[in-house]
Structure formats: C-alpha cells, structure tokens
Amino acid sequence: MAISSAPEKKKVNIGLFLLTAVLTTLVVGSFAMQTISNRPDYTVVKKKITRAQLEEFKGKVKHMVSTYTVRHEGKLAIVHPPADSDIYLLGRNYTWGNYILELEQDQPYRLHLTSQDMPHALVVNELKLMNRIRLGQVTTVSFSPHKVGRFNMHCGDFCGIGHYDMVGAMIVTASSPAVVDR
Numbered sequence: 096m097a098i099s100s101a102p103e104k105k106k107v108n109i110g111l112f113l114l115t116a117v118l119t120t121l122v123v124g125s126f127a128m129q130t131i132s133n134r135p136d137y138t139v140v141k142k143k144i145t146r147a148q149l150e151e152f153k154g155k156v157k158h159m160v161s162t163y164t165v166r167h168e169g170k171l172a173i174v175h176p177p178a179d180s181d182i183y184l185l186g187r188n189y190t191w192g193n194y195i196l197e198l199e200q201d202q203p204y205r206l207h208l209t210s211q212d213m214p215h216a217l218v219v220n221e222l223k224l225m226n227r228i229r230l231g232q233v234t235t236v237s238f239s240p241h242k243v244g245r246f247n248m249h250c251g252d253f254c255g256i257g258h259y260d261m262v263g264a265m266i267v268t269a270s271s272p273a274v275v276d277r
C-alpha cells in the first residue's frame with residue numbers, strides 16, 4: 096500500500112508545481128504589462144463611465160464604422176477615419192469588432208478603449224500600444240502611429256477560453272498617398 100501511494104504523491108507534487116509555475120507566469124506577466132510604458136509621447140487618460148455611457152460608446156463605434164468604411168476585406172470593414180479624430184475600440188469576449196482601423200503614419204488620433212464584459216488589454220507591439228481595458232472605464236490614448244504596416248492587435252489580459260483568438264488588426268498607411276499618385 097505504502098509503495099503504491101508513493102508515486103501518486105509525486106504526481107500531485109508535479110501538478111502543484113505546474114500550477115504554481117502557471118500562476119507565477121500570469122502574475123509576473125500582468126505585472127510586466129503594468130510596468131511596460133507606452134512611448135513617452137503617448138498620453139493616457141482614464142475616465143469612469145456608466146452603463147448608459149457604454150451604450151453611447153457602442154453608438155460611436157457604429158457611427159465611426161458606417162461613416163469611414165472605405166472598403167471591405169471579406170466580412171471585415173476597413174475603417175479609415177480622418178487624421179486628428181476620435182477613434183473607438185470595444186473589447187469583448189473574444190473580439191475587437193468586425194472592422195480594421197486604418198490610420199495614417201505620424202498623424203494624431205485619440206483612441207478610446209473600453210470593455211463590454213471583463214478586463215482586456217490592447218497590445219500592438221509594433222506601435223508600442225499596451226493599454227489595460229476595464230468595464231466601466233474608458234481609456235483614451237492620444238498617439239501618432241510611427242510605423243507603416245499591418246499589425247496584429249492582441250489581448251494582453253487573460254480573459255478566458257478564447258483569449259488567444261482575440262486577435263484583430265490595425266493598418267497604418269504612409270500619410271500622403273496622394274503624392275505617390277503623381
């Protein structure tokens with residue numbers, strides 16, 4: 096009896112070890128998220144919002160998408176809002192919405208972020224966007240995308256089973272395409 100229970104105990108210990116390792120990774124990871132700063136020229140303002148204001152936020156997303164859709168990529172609308180405008184992203188399990196923001200390089204934007212359900216975080220590594228997103232709070236990032244390209248938007252806060260599929264995209268174009276036309 097004593098002999099057969101020994102390996103079982105070992106198994107439990109390995110399980111505990113793995114659990115500890117996973118939890119440590121999560122804790123250290125979220126700590127790192129908090130301490131990684133944006134580019135120094137990005138400013139971040141956080142504001143509490145009510146349920147009603149969340150509904151208003153959804154309306155602003157809808158309005159932005161219907162006003163500034165310039166083309167489609169399959170079912171995704173490519174939304175190209177004017178430079179120096181307010182742009183919106185609503186994070187929810189497990190999507191950033193059915194559109195891709197197309198921005199212009201070195202132009203200023205006010206990016207408003209909020210959540211519909213639980214904590215998420217917007218991470219666009221190439222643009223140094225790393226911002227926590229909370230239910231009941233709007234995070235506004237004033238920034239100018241400095242790099243041209245197409246970048247993945249990841250969720251930086253583990254939000255459940257679909258967390259790793261919560262991937263969107265952001266496109267940054269050269270700021271004066273008209274010059275290329277000539």
Ligand SMILES: [Cu+2]
Pocket residue numbers: 186187214215216250251252253254258261
């Ligand atoms: Cu998420």
